Amino acid sequence: MNDDWVLVRFGELTIKGRNRGRFEDMMVRQVKRTLAAFPALTYQKTYGRLYIRLNGEDYNRIADRLKDVFGIVSFSRVLRCENDLQEIRAAALQVMREVDPAPRTFKVTVKRVWKPFPHDSQEMNHLVGAHVLRNTPELKVDVRKPDTELKVEIQPEGTYVYAGVQQAAGGFPLGMNGKAMLLLSGGIDSPVAGWMAMRKGLEVEAVHFHSYPFTSEQAKEKVVTLAQRLAYYAGSIKLHLVSFTDLQTKLAQTGHEHLIITLMRRSMLRITQKLAEQRGALAIVTGDSLGQVASQTLGSMHVIGRETTLPLLRPLVMMDKLEIIRIAEKIGTFETSILPYEDCCTLFVPKSPATNPNLRIVEKAEDQLGEELDRLVEQAVATVETIELTAESRSDAPAPAEERWF
Numbered sequence: 001m002n003d004d005w006v007l008v009r010f011g012e013l014t015i016k017g018r019n020r021g022r023f024e025d026m027m028v029r030q031v032k033r034t035l036a037a038f039p040a041l042t043y044q045k046t047y048g049r050l051y052i053r054l055n056g057e058d059y060n061r062i063a064d065r066l067k068d069v070f071g072i073v074s075f076s077r078v079l080r081c082e083n084d085l086q087e088i089r090a091a092a093l094q095v096m097r098e099v100d101p102a103p104r105t106f107k108v109t110v111k112r113v114w115k116p117f118p119h120d121s122q123e124m125n126h127l128v129g130a131h132v133l134r135n136t137p138e139l140k141v142d143v144r145k146p147d148t149e150l151k152v153e154i155q156p157e158g159t160y161v162y163a164g165v166q167q168a169a170g171g172f173p174l175g176m177n178g179k180a181m182l183l184l185s186g187g188i189d190s191p192v193a194g195w196m197a198m199r200k201g202l203e204v205e206a207v208h209f210h211s212y213p214f215t216s217e218q219a220k221e222k223v224v225t226l227a228q229r230l231a232y233y234a235g236s237i238k239l240h241l242v243s244f245t246d247l248q249t250k251l252a253q254t255g256h257e258h259l260i261i262t263l264m265r266r267s268m269l270r271i272t273q274k275l276a277e278q279r280g281a282l283a284i285v286t287g288d289s290l291g292q293v294a295s296q297t298l299g300s301m302h303v304i305g306r307e308t309t310l311p312l313l314r315p316l317v318m319m320d321k322l323e324i325i326r327i328a329e330k331i332g333t334f335e336t337s338i339l340p341y342e343d344c345c346t347l348f349v350p351k352s353p354a355t356n357p358n359l360r361i362v363e364k365a366e367d368q369l370g371e372e373l374d375r376l377v378e379q380a381v382a383t384v385e386t387i388e389l390t391a392e393s394r395s396d397a398p399a400p401a402e403e404r405w406f
């Protein structure tokens, strides 16, 4: 009898050996966690793949969640039947009849993995194709550029028949590659950088610097909303809110107006590094994109980056703004990011910020502040407010499942 399943394909096929097993175990756990709201589902893992039996659950709702799970490269709705020619033909016909919109041309590709099956792949292409053609006279075969490719895989446990592949987020399962701190502002870039870091298998904890009461409560709320969006992909996310007011005021008194952004960014990194040590994180992720603003020239990145010994990961560094915006739209952060807000750094933005700051002068300015700077850094770390945001369904999902990602 035909049976309704989802075939889930994992990404990063280059992973070998023991890491492969770890990757797959993490994947299965994350898929199950993501689909916990569908209790009727049952799971079957094979090498590099996961089969989910629908048992009456709604495929479209499941697909909408699966496409966002990191580590899944693609998935398909499949019918599973016995390794029996008549059953396979019936399943093929059923799958073809359900393709929407109805195709005009098709081709059949059979893969016989289970060798005892009496017909080889070539024979099966004809046996299945002829049956579909006989029963749907309006269809034609086109082996070069068909509207639909009907796939049949004969495996030991049964035969899978399907006609579509949906792309998903790809990457690594969340947390497989360790933990990083994400510098999250209220802008367009850093939420995208956070999503890309998570897609690469990093568990992320967000850090936001605010200058309350100079920056408003709404500015903080905006960052909470952005972190909430990221939590949708991660299951949950911690957001550390750091009060930057006193430190910023002090840095502004050094008299190096054109270096203020450099000084502030370095202090942010210093504080974030301390938080990273506390939280067991081994990298810092930012939304910097080369050349975008004064603090993102190569010279600025160099002087700012010298403050931390942790790897500074900048996923957007080589990307154009339009590419970044495209991803922001897809992941559902753009609408929030473009709302007006005051960032703590814009409070003190000089008329002509340094685009090529001098490391020696910057370090001298920090030395001038001496222990006072250390004290303010410690104070900022000690007064961090941490909130945990948990996943909620994204009510403003920007596009239907098939149009997402690619």
Ligand SMILES: Nc1ncnc2c1ncn2[C@@H]1O[C@H](COP(=O)(O)OP(=O)(O)OP(=O)(O)O)[C@@H](O)[C@H]1O
Binding pocket: 182, 183, 184, 185, 186, 187, 188, 189, 190, 191, 207, 208, 209, 210, 285, 286, 287, 288, 289, 292, 293, 295, 343, 344, 345
């Ligand atoms: N208030 C803040 N709290 C935490 N991180 C910040 C803050 N302001 C800036 N950053 C970090 O520094 C990076 C560069 O910030 P900047 O404002 O110069 O550039 P941006 O292109 O506007 O970035 P974004 O769009 O992410 O705000 C940000 O992407 C973010 O990672």
